[in-house]
Every structure is written in structure tokens, then in C-alpha cells.
Amino acid sequence: MEIVVVADTHLPKGNRKLPERLVEEMKKADLVIHAGDWQTVDIYEQFQQFGELKGVYGNVDSKEVQEAVPRRHVLHLNGFTIGVVHGHGEKKTTEKRVYEEFAEEEADLIIFGHSHLPLLKFVKQTLLFNPGSATDKRRLPYYSFGKLTLDDQIHAEHIFYSSLL
16 A cells, blocks of 8 residues: 655645645555645645545644544554644644554554654654655755555655755
8 A cells, every 4th residue: 555645735825836746646646644734625625636535634724624634533554553643732742742642542653744844763663754844844955745655564755855846
């Protein structure tokens, strides 16, 4: 199973649009997971055009987005338990918040956003994966999104690029 993972698209904003690299990968994917901060329901609907979509809302999402998607998701895919949450909140680090969010589910993988910082690391037996931002890199040198391959194990990687074209 091939999955594209995105977060923090923050669209529409300025002249930004979905980058071609991301669009091409979403067309080929079995599933797209968005970890929040879409911003408007129009962007949510745009992502739906690429096939199966799962997502959660983030701290800047409109009321319409919050009505369209849950705050958190637990997915069971290919024998793996995957938690999805944006990661915003108070106190603690984003990593601690997302890990504690799915402690009872004993998630194999937790997908989150919020920081715009790409991350791929284990905390105990759980893989934490932040795809970064495909459209709002802030002070980072590259935009990014993630790709997951689920077979008998989880393979996760970041796709980095310097232009939104």
C-alpha cells in the first residue's frame, strides 16, 4: 500500500497552490493522509479529487474543515495501527503530545504536523512521522511531504524540493 502524507498546507495563502510533485504522487497513491492545517474546506475538497483521503483538522482550520474531518484518527491499515493528529496544544513538546495522544492505542506509527518540521524517529516502539509542509516551509531550505509504503513493515521517507512549481 502506497500512502502520501501531507500537513500544514495552509492554502489558499498568497499565490501558493499544490506543487506538481505532490499532485503527481497523490495521483499514484492508494491513500492520502493530511495531518491538519488545510485552512479552508475548498482545499479539503481539492484533496478529495485524488482518491481516498483521511485527515484531521489543525489549529488554523476553518469551522467547515472542523466539521468535515475529526480532530484525531486511528487507522488500521495492513495490520498496522496508525494514529493521525495535528499536534497543536499547550505545554509539552509536540512530539510528547502526539505520543501521549495514542498511548492507549499502542500505535505503530503516529502521523502529525503543526511544527512544519520534517521528522522521522522512533519513540520506544512507535514511529513518529511529520511530513513537514508541502507549501509553507517557513525558514527551512526545502518544502516536503511524506511517502509511506506498508507491506510486512513500514517504510517512511520524506520527499524534499525547493520550488512550488
